[in-house]
Amino acid sequence: MIRGLPAVTLLLGLAACRVPAPPADAPATVQARAGALQVLRVGQVLDVALEGNAGTGYRWQVVEDGHPQLAALPAAAADDTAAAMPGGATVQHLRFRAVQPGQARLRLEYRRPWEPAGPAARSAEYAVSVR
Numbered sequence: 001m002i003r004g005l006p007a008v009t010l011l012l013g014l015a016a017c018r019v020p021a022p023p024a025d026a027p028a029t030v031q032a033r034a035g036a037l038q039v040l041r042v043g044q045v046l047d048v049a050l051e052g053n054a055g056t057g058y059r060w061q062v063v064e065d066g067h068p069q070l071a072a073l074p075a076a077a078a079d080d081t082a083a084a085m086p087g088g089a090t091v092q093h094l095r096f097r098a099v100q101p102g103q104a105r106l107r108l109e110y111r112r113p114w115e116p117a118g119p120a121a122r123s124a125e126y127a128v129s130v131r
Contacts, residue, residue, distance in 0.1 A: 029095075038128045040098040045073065048094045050108065050124060055087045057112045058121060060094060066104030069130045070096040098130040
């Protein structure tokens with residue numbers, strides 16, 4: 001038995017999981033556009049900005065996350081823009097990193113977390129092509 005084999009296997013496995021950076025001429029973050037095919041390169045981030053109203057309890061929730069082509073990124077602490085007035089509109093940002101080539105679909109629903117049954121108040125879908 002070769003003693004170093006498990007360590008070499010682990011290192012090769014970790015190297016295979018590394019996500020390459022997008023080309024220098026490609027923007028790191030791409031803003032999602034409703035109704036258009038989102039074309040990303042591996043390593044780029046898709047930023048989906050959706051309007052809502054945090055005071056009502058509704059939040060955008062991911063129903064289909066585009067796995068395995070996309071990986072959801074954690075929300076930043078200041079993810080929502082502050083409403084100009086109490087009860088005013090906010091923008092919720094959901095971000096996804098392109099991790100492998102292929103076709104993916106994002107589906108999001110606007111609903112209250114404590115009301116999972118029934119139709120969503122709103123929904124949004126995005127077709128994504130990762131190259």
